[in-house]
Amino acid sequence: MRSMHHWLMLTAAGMLAGAAFADPAPVLRARTPIHIPDVPGFVTLKCDLHIHTVFSDGGVWPSIRAEEAWREGLDAIALTDHLEYQPHAADVATNHNRSFEIAKPAGDELDIIVIRGSEITRGMPPGHINAIFLTNSEALSTTNWHDAIQEAHAQGAFIFWNHPGWDAQQPDGVARWYPEHTELLEAGMLHGVEVVNERSYYPESHAWCAEKHLAMLSNSDIHNPIHLDYDVREGDARPMTLVFARERSADAIKEALFARRTAVLSGDRLIGAEEYLRPIVSASIEVVHGTLNVHGRDRAQAQLTNRSDIPFTLVRRGDVDGFSLPKTLTIPAGKTVLLSVQAKRETPAGRHDLLIPFEVSNALIAPDTRLHLDLPLTVTSAP
Ligand SMILES: [Zn+2]
Ligand SMILES: [Zn+2]
Structure with missing residues (x-):
C-alpha cells in the first residue's frame, strides 16, 4: 500500500510539473489599436x-x-x-x-x-x-x-x-x-x-x-x-x-x-489636404525638451516625441542662424528622439528663440509638396 501511495504522489507531482511547463496558447484574437490624432471637431x-x-x-x-x-x-x-x-x-x-x-x-x-x-x-x-x-x-x-x-x-x-x-x-x-x-x-x-x-x-x-x-x-x-x-x-x-x-x-x-x-x-505615407495633415502632424510631434543651455561649442540635446503610430521623417528646409542642426531626423512611432544643437563660433552669448524649418518627408499635401513643420527651441548660449 505504501508503494502505491508513493506512486500516486509521484504521478500527481509529474502531472503538475507537466502543466507548469505547457506552452501557453498564443493570443491571436487581440485588437491592436492604431493611434492617429483626431482633427479639431472630428x-x-x-x-x-x-x-x-x-x-x-x-x-x-x-x-x-x-x-x-x-x-x-x-x-x-x-x-x-x-x-x-x-x-x-x-x-x-x-x-x-x-x-x-x-x-x-x-x-x-x-x-x-x-x-x-x-x-x-x-x-x-x-x-x-x-x-x-x-x-x-x-x-x-x-x-x-x-x-x-x-x-x-x-x-x-x-x-x-x-x-x-x-x-x-x-x-x-x-x-x-x-x-x-x-x-x-x-x-x-x-x-x-x-x-x-x-x-x-x-x-x-x-x-x-x-x-x-x-x-x-x-x-x-x-x-x-x-x-x-x-x-x-x-x-x-x-x-x-x-x-x-x-x-x-x-x-x-x-x-x-x-x-x-x-x-x-x-x-508610412500620409497624404491629404493641409487642413487635415497639419493638425494630425502637429498633435503627433511634440518638442518635449526644447529649452537648452549650450556652453561654447558643446552639443546640447533637445527631445522630440512622436505620439502617433505613424513614423515621421523631418528634413530641414534651411539653415538656422548661429546654430548647427541635423539635416534629417526620423521619429519612430511612439518614440522620443534627440535633436542635437551646436552653437557656431560666431554666435553671440544670450537667449535665442529658434524656429527650425522642417518639412515632413512622408506627409504629402500635393503630389510633389510636403507639409512644412517649424519646431520651436529656446537656446541660451554661454561662452
Ligand atoms: Zn477593381
Ligand atoms: Zn476590387
Missing part, C-alpha cells in the same frame, strides 16, 4: 472601403473580414464584391447582397462598422467603380454601366473610381481621365477616387482630388486573407482611408465622405 476613423470575399473572386468568407479589421484596429469596412465577375458561381450562389449580410452581424459583435457596397466592374472607361452605402446591391446588376451607376446614385450611394492607374487597364500605370468621368462628375455621380489601391499610389488621381473636388481614398482591395498580403503582426498595415467624422457611426462616415473630409494612410 474623430479620425480608419476605414478600408474596398474588400472582396468568396462572393466574387476573393478567397475569404465575409464574416472573417470583420475580425481581420477588428484585429488591425480599423473602425469600418465596406464589402465591395464584383457584380460582373463571379468566378466561384459554381460553388457559391450569386447573390450580390450576401457578403454584406453575412459580415454585418460579425461586425456588430466586434463593434466594426460594416458598409454595403458593390464594385461595378467594366472596361476602361469608366473602369471599376465602387458604390458604397447601397440599400440593395442586386439592383445594380444591369447590362449598361450607366444604368448601374444611375441606380447606385438613386440609392444615395457614395461612388468612387477604383485604381485608375491599374496596369491591367493602363499598361504604363498612368491614370487617365476620360470624357465618361467628366460626364459622371457633372451629373453628381462621381464623388471620390482611389489615390492608393493596394500598395500603388497614383499621383494623377491625387492631383484630380483638388482639381475636381473629389474625396481621396486609400483601400486594400484585398482578395486573399489579409495576412497573406500584409505582414500585419510585424506592423505592415493595409492602406487605409482616414475619415474625419463627427462621430464613430456609419451615417457620420457617409456624411464625411460626401464632404470630402478624408486622407490617405499607405505604409
Whole structure:
C-alpha cells in the first residue's frame, strides 16, 4: 500500500510539473489599436472601403473580414464584391447582397462598422467603380454601366473610381481621365477616387482630388486573407482611408465622405489636404525638451516625441542662424528622439528663440509638396 501511495504522489507531482511547463496558447484574437490624432471637431476613423470575399473572386468568407479589421484596429469596412465577375458561381450562389449580410452581424459583435457596397466592374472607361452605402446591391446588376451607376446614385450611394492607374487597364500605370468621368462628375455621380489601391499610389488621381473636388481614398482591395498580403503582426498595415467624422457611426462616415473630409494612410505615407495633415502632424510631434543651455561649442540635446503610430521623417528646409542642426531626423512611432544643437563660433552669448524649418518627408499635401513643420527651441548660449 505504501508503494502505491508513493506512486500516486509521484504521478500527481509529474502531472503538475507537466502543466507548469505547457506552452501557453498564443493570443491571436487581440485588437491592436492604431493611434492617429483626431482633427479639431472630428474623430479620425480608419476605414478600408474596398474588400472582396468568396462572393466574387476573393478567397475569404465575409464574416472573417470583420475580425481581420477588428484585429488591425480599423473602425469600418465596406464589402465591395464584383457584380460582373463571379468566378466561384459554381460553388457559391450569386447573390450580390450576401457578403454584406453575412459580415454585418460579425461586425456588430466586434463593434466594426460594416458598409454595403458593390464594385461595378467594366472596361476602361469608366473602369471599376465602387458604390458604397447601397440599400440593395442586386439592383445594380444591369447590362449598361450607366444604368448601374444611375441606380447606385438613386440609392444615395457614395461612388468612387477604383485604381485608375491599374496596369491591367493602363499598361504604363498612368491614370487617365476620360470624357465618361467628366460626364459622371457633372451629373453628381462621381464623388471620390482611389489615390492608393493596394500598395500603388497614383499621383494623377491625387492631383484630380483638388482639381475636381473629389474625396481621396486609400483601400486594400484585398482578395486573399489579409495576412497573406500584409505582414500585419510585424506592423505592415493595409492602406487605409482616414475619415474625419463627427462621430464613430456609419451615417457620420457617409456624411464625411460626401464632404470630402478624408486622407490617405499607405505604409508610412500620409497624404491629404493641409487642413487635415497639419493638425494630425502637429498633435503627433511634440518638442518635449526644447529649452537648452549650450556652453561654447558643446552639443546640447533637445527631445522630440512622436505620439502617433505613424513614423515621421523631418528634413530641414534651411539653415538656422548661429546654430548647427541635423539635416534629417526620423521619429519612430511612439518614440522620443534627440535633436542635437551646436552653437557656431560666431554666435553671440544670450537667449535665442529658434524656429527650425522642417518639412515632413512622408506627409504629402500635393503630389510633389510636403507639409512644412517649424519646431520651436529656446537656446541660451554661454561662452
Ligand atoms: Zn477593381
Ligand atoms: Zn476590387
